[in-house]
Amino acid sequence: MPSSTDAAGLRKLSVIAVFASLAVVLGILESMIPFAVAVPGAKPGLGNILVLTCLWFFSARDALWLIIVKTLLTAFILGTFSTFLFSIMGALASFLVMWLMLRFARKSFSLVSVSVAGGVAHNLGQLTAAAVVLGTSRIYFYLPVLLVAGVVTGVFVGMAARYLIGTLSRIGLFRELAALERDGT
Amino acid sequence: MLKRGDVLLILLLAAGLAAFAIPRFMSGAAAGKTAVIEVDGEPYMTVDLSDEGREIEIRTERGYNLLRIRDGGIEMVEADCPDQLCIGFGHVHRPHQTITCLPHRLFVEVIGDAGEEAELDAVVN
Numbered sequence: 001m002p003s004s005t006d007a008a009g010l011r012k013l014s015v016i017a018v019f020a021s022l023a024v025v026l027g028i029l030e031s032m033i034p035f036a037v038a039v040p041g042a043k044p045g046l047g048n049i050l051v052l053t054c055l056w057f058f059s060a061r062d063a064l065w066l067i068i069v070k071t072l073l074t075a076f077i078l079g080t081f082s083t084f085l086f087s088i089m090g091a092l093a094s095f096l097v098m099w100l101m102l103r104f105a106r107k108s109f110s111l112v113s114v115s116v117a118g119g120v121a122h123n124l125g126q127l128t129a130a131a132v133v134l135g136t137s138r139i140y141f142y143l144p145v146l147l148v149a150g151v152v153t154g155v156f157v158g159m160a161a162r163y164l165i166g167t168l169s170r171i172g173l174f175r176e177l178a179a180l181e182r183d184g185t
Numbered sequence: 186m187l188k189r190g191d192v193l194l195i196l197l198l199a200a201g202l203a204a205f206a207i208p209r210f211m212s213g214a215a216a217g218k219t220a221v222i223e224v225d226g227e228p229y230m231t232v233d234l235s236d237e238g239r240e241i242e243i244r245t246e247r248g249y250n251l252l253r254i255r256d257g258g259i260e261m262v263e264a265d266c267p268d269q270l271c272i273g274f275g276h277v278h279r280p281h282q283t284i285t286c287l288p289h290r291l292f293v294e295v296i297g298d299a300g301e302e303a304e305l306d307a308v309v310n
Contacts, residue, residue, distance in 0.1 A: 040273035082288035108190035135226025141281040144205045
């Protein structure tokens, strides 16, 4: 966590904590809806709305903490530690791709694109972890199905994030924090 | 509204999807003959998909799964894993279709004709 004790740092920490709790609640919520019946292994990934928003306003380190807290808490609450490895590999792959796109090519990609790439990277990361654990690359025959699922959920998440970022940008606190972030780096 | 990067991403995804999906459609008409079951990355059992009604019970230290052979295919009927995703794969019968139960490190793949039989023999041996 950012350890600064100054007022702005504390405010940022609180905002990220709220983001993390929202992401966890969305994770619990989507676990109650049986999307997986249609495409096993695919999830809407609503928590990614918060990760994307966090990446937009704050630094990569902040978003990374958000992801770790979100994934750990969700596994604790839902009792899904047997698949924790796969969730965290997916989440990290998704984070890496979205961060790179926003850091180096923010102007050439729309937010929906960033989210779609993140969704696809999430499924790729998850499947790669599964291929390593199961010791078989033949599991990639399942990739096309997950690719399509990643695109569909990515479009939805990206549109939601666009609304959220648009609304939050009008709040003074977020403008102030984002400005500090830009000066700091 | 589409930016240059967006178009690039769409093309990339379409190419990726085609690369994976086209070979699958080519072999899609064939029917599966056997299914290979692997646990923890190790071959566990190879079953004949014409063995109508056969049930395969798999108990490991991680948990319990029950597979059933029906209508030239195989399906997961019961599992005590927390997410129950493996049951969601349904009835699989075409070559390369898979059932995976990640919490129990279980992997099932339908195998089709000659091309894969060499690989299958290697697994059996």
